[in-house]
Amino acid sequence: MKNLSGLLIVLVLGLAACQPVASTPEPTENTVAAPEETTSVVITTEMPAETTDVITMTEEATAVVTPTLEVCSPLQGFDQADLLARISNPFDPPAPGSDNPHQGVDLSDFDPADPxxxxxxxxxxxxxxxxxxxxxxxxxFPYGTAxxxxxxxxxxPxxxxxxxxxxxxxxxxSxxxxxxxxxxxxxxxxxASRRSVYILYAHLSSMADLQVGEEVNCGQTLGTVGQSGNALAPHLHFEVRVGPAGARLGSLAHYDVSASEPEMAAYCDWRVSGDFIWVDPLIVLNLVK
Known part of the structure; x- marks a missing residue:
């Protein structure tokens, strides 16, 4: 009996030794998801720096294209500061919708030898x-050659x-x-979706060969000072208005029997309609603020 009992004990212990040992479970998808999400979070935290760089570049590009515009004296040989001493009739704007008294500034070339x-x-x-x-x-009439x-x-600017x-x-x-x-x-x-500044140069005695639609540059010759139209002495009538872009008025005439209806209509549109609003010419010439 004792030998039989010993044999049974040995068999039990041998079977126990042959049982597989429990191994560590294989990683599941849920198990590895956390490290991947953690990595994604780390990458995401770097994005604001990239976004900031893009905004900075955009601001720098905008600063580069800020408009700058050269302004020239309308009278050759005189600096802009010299024009204040050349004013023979100042800007005297009327009430809106009225044609008088003076909607521009007159600039004259005085004989330096004449007191x-x-x-x-x-x-x-x-x-x-x-x-x-x-x-x-x-x-x-009244602007003359213009x-x-x-x-x-x-x-x-x-x-x-x-x-x-x-x-x-x-x-x-009224x-x-x-x-x-x-x-x-x-x-x-x-x-009407865009606005422009319009400058009128009037009472010229001669005019350069110019065509409507032609591009002109600062300092380019337009003509010479004269007294054509309604002018008692030679001067440049310099008039500035702001109005809708692309205006082509044809010809401006009034106060004369030879003025046609289209010319008078264009004159009224320019002078009193409110489509073209006068502004102080000296602002454009950087002589007043």
Whole structure:
């Protein structure tokens, strides 16, 4: 019996020894997901730095394209600061919708040898702001021989863009205003979505060979000082307005029996309609703020 019992004990112990030992479970998908998510979080924390770099580059690019615009004296041979001593008739703006008294500034070339400051003709008139020729006319009353140059508002320095882009809207014209305007005229064709600065150079005695739509540069010759149209002495009438882009008025004439209805309509549109709002010419010439 004792031998049989010993044999049973040995068999039991041998079977126990043959049982497989429990191994460490294989990793499951859930088990490895945490390290992957942790890695993703680490990568995500680096993104703000990349985003900041992109914003910085955008701001630097914007700063590079800020508009700068050269301004030239409209009278050749005189610096802009010299023009204050050349004013023979100052800017005297009327009430909105009225045609008088004076919607520009007159600049004259005085004979330095004459103590009475007699104005003389012949001084070269040149482009003050680069742009596109919007009007060319020869000896039409009251502006005489004249040129208008259009400069897009967005090409001006930021301070002028803000100042000229926020001009007060003119009220409707008074029915008692003495200026006669045609009652029925073709609707003007402008680009109302954009604004431009228009500079009129008037009373020229001669004019360069210019075409409407032609691009002109700062300092380019437009003509010479004269007294064509309604001018009692030689001078440059320098007039500045802000209005819808792309205006092509054709010809401006009034107060004369030879003025046609389209010319009078264009004159009224330019002077009193409120589509083209006068501004102080000396602001454009950087002589006043």
């Amino acid at each position: 009475n400051r007699i104005a003389v003709p012949g001084r070269t008139v040149q482009v003050a702001l680069p742009g596109t020729v919007a009007l060319v006319q020869t000896d039409r 040129v208008i140059v259009e400069t897009p508002l967005e090409t001006l 930021a301070d002028l863009q803000a100042q000229f882009g926020d001009l007060a809207v003119w009220p409707p014209r 029915p008692n205003d003495p200026l006669t305007c045609p009652t029925v005229t073709p609707a003007p064709q402008y680009d």
